[in-house]
Structures are given as C-alpha cells and as structure tokens.
Amino acid sequence: MVTRFPTTIGLLVSLTILVSCTSVHKQEPPVKQQSVAPESILTTTKLRKLPALNETDTIPLTNQVREFKLEAKEARWQLVSGVETNAYTFNGTVPGPTIRAKEGDIIRVILKNSLTEETSIHWHGLHVPNLMDGVPSFTQHAIKPGETFTYEFLANHAGTYMYHSHFNSIEQIDKGLYGLLVIDPQNPGELKHDKEYTMMFGGWNIPNQAGGQTKQGQNDSMSGMSKGSALGIKKKGDIRSLMEHGMEDKKSTPDPHAGMNMPSESPDNKPGSTVMEMDYNYWTINGKSFPDTSPIEVKYGEIVRIRLANISNGIHPMHLHGHDFRIIAKDGHPLTTPQVVNTVTVNPGETYDIDFIADNPGQWLFHCHELHHTTNADVEPGV
Structure with missing residues (x-):
C-alpha cells in the first residue's frame, strides 16, 4: 500500500x-x-492529544430493526488481474456485505444457503443469545442447501467485529465465506474522524501457482501460516470427529442435528488441515x-x-x-x-x-x- x-x-x-x-x-x-x-515533520504531539474512544456503559434500546439478506453461494472470484478462483461468497462478493448497525438496534440477518453443502454464520466477538451463535451440533442445525435461517440479536456493544461460516470452517472461510460487522456507538464522544476505511485480511491457496497445493493431502504440515516456513504438526482431529463428539455429549437432550449431513471422512485422520493445507x-x-x-x-x-x-x-x-x-x-x-x-x-x-x-x-x-x-x-x- x-x-x-x-x-x-x-x-x-x-x-x-x-x-x-x-x-x-x-x-x-x-x-x-x-x-x-x-x-510539523515526524512529531506525534497532535496525535497524542487526540481523545480516546468512548467505552459503552449502558445501551438504551433504539426500537430499530436493521434487516439484512445474505445468500451463501459459489462464484468465480478474481483476486488480482489474471488470477481467478472458485469461491464461497455472501451475495457474490468476498468479503460479504458489511453489516452495520447502531448500539441498541436489533440486527436481523436472513441467510439463504445456495451452496451444495451445509453452512452457518458465527458472529465473531459479539455477545449473542446461545441459539444465535451459529455453531452446528452445539447451538443450531446446520443450514442445508436450499434452506433459509434467520439470525436475530441485539447490537449490544460498539466496535469492529466479523461474521463467518462455522461449518466446515477451514474450507469455507479460506474460500471466502466471511464479512465485516460494525456497530456504531449511540454517543460517539469527542473523537471525530474525517475518513474511515476497513481492511479485512484473507489468505488463499491457488493451485498451479508458486506455493500452491495442487491436491488435498499433499503436505501434512501447516506451512505458510506465520513466517512462511513449516510449523509443527498439530493433531487437532478433523471436523467430522469433533462434531460427532459434540453430539455424543448431548445424548441426554433431543438431538438438534438429526439427519444432518456431516463433512466427508478425512483420509487417515491426517493432522492439520486436510482441506486446503493453509499453504496460502x-x-x-x-x-x-x-x-x-x-x-x-x-x-x-x-x-x-x-x-x-x-x-x-x-x-x-x-x-x-x-x-x-x-x-x-x-x-x-x-x-x-x-x-x-x-x-x-x-x-x-x-x-x-x-x-x-x-x-x-x-x-x-x-x-x-x-x-x-x-x-x-x-x-x-x-x-
């Protein structure tokens, strides 16, 4: 930049x-x-004198409902001129549309799943009711292809947050299924900004390009994550086994995910990501x-x-x-x-x-x- x-x-x-x-x-x-x-050169005097942001203590309800419609769907996405890839998108874009509301508003998001697999949305960093947290096998049914699910919760704290898939998360997030959520304060305080911009950082694995993985399971290490070199192998288990374990813990209650299609079996339960290797x-x-x-x-x-x-x-x-x-x-x-x-x-x-x-x-x-x-x-x- x-x-x-x-x-x-x-x-x-x-x-x-x-x-x-x-x-x-x-x-x-x-x-x-x-x-x-x-x-005026290389001084932080004016910068240091700027006031801080206001912290929220109480949130009066606004009685306003901010409704957003999202469609999870596949699309071709151009990362840079000449480089395209198959992506999972919200409304055809990566990131998805920015969801913006004010403290005290009710946020209502109607998600239609037009993917060929289940999905969900997690509201990263927000305090939402448990049933709205978006984690299949724990708080809701996974949203099947063709189904629609409505999330609704209070915008209860000003700040910068994210929303993203929480089903088959490694693959779906790495393929673009995420977006930004901004909650504005009711009382902005003294600090005023002339311009505001947002930057959401993503990583992509593009096969047949330098450093890209050409097939699943080619590399069992999770490399290229922080310093561009291989990290230690992490035996985390795959998504399927984690979700099955979660359901076993809930046998005493009605299963909220009966009939849910699970992610396909991963070969030999290999460590790390068996989907995209995280070799960005x-x-x-x-x-x-x-x-x-x-x-x-x-x-x-x-x-x-x-x-x-x-x-x-x-x-x-x-x-x-x-x-x-x-x-x-x-x-x-x-x-x-x-x-x-x-x-x-x-x-x-x-x-x-x-x-x-x-x-x-x-x-x-x-x-x-x-x-x-x-x-x-x-x-x-x-x-």
Whole structure:
C-alpha cells in the first residue's frame, strides 16, 4: 500500500495510501516534494492529544430493526488481474456485505444457503443469545442447501467485529465465506474522524501457482501460516470427529442435528488441515491482492480511522511508512490510553481500530511486515 501526495495547492494536498499485504508494483513518477514546516515533520504531539474512544456503559434500546439478506453461494472470484478462483461468497462478493448497525438496534440477518453443502454464520466477538451463535451440533442445525435461517440479536456493544461460516470452517472461510460487522456507538464522544476505511485480511491457496497445493493431502504440515516456513504438526482431529463428539455429549437432550449431513471422512485422520493445507500463496485485503487493492485517499491534515480484521490463519504485523498511528480499540473494546506505534500485529481472529493524522506529504507504503505476505505466488512485489 502506498501513500501519495501529488503536488497541489496548500491544504488541498491529497494523501493516497495503497493498501495491501503486498508492496508497490507499479513504477510511479517521482513526487515533487512539498515545502513543509520543520516543526510539523515526524512529531506525534497532535496525535497524542487526540481523545480516546468512548467505552459503552449502558445501551438504551433504539426500537430499530436493521434487516439484512445474505445468500451463501459459489462464484468465480478474481483476486488480482489474471488470477481467478472458485469461491464461497455472501451475495457474490468476498468479503460479504458489511453489516452495520447502531448500539441498541436489533440486527436481523436472513441467510439463504445456495451452496451444495451445509453452512452457518458465527458472529465473531459479539455477545449473542446461545441459539444465535451459529455453531452446528452445539447451538443450531446446520443450514442445508436450499434452506433459509434467520439470525436475530441485539447490537449490544460498539466496535469492529466479523461474521463467518462455522461449518466446515477451514474450507469455507479460506474460500471466502466471511464479512465485516460494525456497530456504531449511540454517543460517539469527542473523537471525530474525517475518513474511515476497513481492511479485512484473507489468505488463499491457488493451485498451479508458486506455493500452491495442487491436491488435498499433499503436505501434512501447516506451512505458510506465520513466517512462511513449516510449523509443527498439530493433531487437532478433523471436523467430522469433533462434531460427532459434540453430539455424543448431548445424548441426554433431543438431538438438534438429526439427519444432518456431516463433512466427508478425512483420509487417515491426517493432522492439520486436510482441506486446503493453509499453504496460502495469495494474500488479500478486502478480497483483493496488490496491485488491485483500493487506495486510501485523504487530504492533508485529515484524521483517518482504519478498522483492521484478520480472518486468515496468518499473522499480519501491519506497518505504516511516514506516519505513526494510534491503536484506539482491540476486539471491539476501546483503549483508555491509546498506544502510539507504527506497527500493529493482527493475529488470526483479532480486530484492531487505528487512527492517524495525514500530516507528512509523500507516497507511503502500508503493508504487512511478514514479507512472505508481500508476494503473489511467491513473487514480490505483487504479480
């Protein structure tokens, strides 16, 4: 990702941040350096003086119902120009549509399953009623092909969250079945942002590309997850055995999943992922790899908020060039004292909210500092 200040006049200078887990690919013309007062360069004084986010204590009901319709379906998805793959999508896109509501609203999501296998939705990080948690064999029936299921719960805490499949999760999430959920506060407080952007980090295994797995079970190690090298083999058991065990624990109660089709038997109960090996060779932000990621464009002096969410099984230390930023929230919870840094490590399943002041003209990178993630099919930068 790149931050660019083209030469314009005064405070109308535009800041462009090209966002991706990958680096710059295109050769850009040199940027004419703008004259900047020395005291305004490389200082965090203004950043540190910004107020913190408000923490929620009480949530009055709004009596508003926010209804969303999602369809889980297969589609072809283009990660980057020239590279397409079969994906599982919500409403035909990766990620699915952003679900957004205000504290105190009722969120109603009507999910139609148009896949050829069962699925469900888990509301990652939200406190929802048990029957709405979206985990087949424990809280609901898996939603069979052609069926529709309605989720309904209170938007009870402002923050950045995710939603994703919780059935055959490794395969379905790695193929794109996820999205972002944002709950806005009823009382925003003193902190105001001029621009807001979201970045959802994904990992993909594209066969017949460098680093890609060409068949299931080719590699029993879970490699390429954090440092681009093989990790220790983890004997976690497969989805089928875990779900059968869960149902055995519930024999004293009516089985909520009688007749549910289970995932197919995994060969020899091999360790780790037997579906996609988690050998990611493409990394995406909002479903796209560099240089097809969308740039962030802001004006000089604007206060910018970015919501980061990691749905992949890779670790992403996101680093911004030319600026420091504040960590203002983690997993939906505001930090009483925001931390000023230039790199934040976003682990699998985590969300962070960061903000910065666009006060240093130029063209800057914002990228993952696990440098394997700055490649497409092992080629840096980009394709």
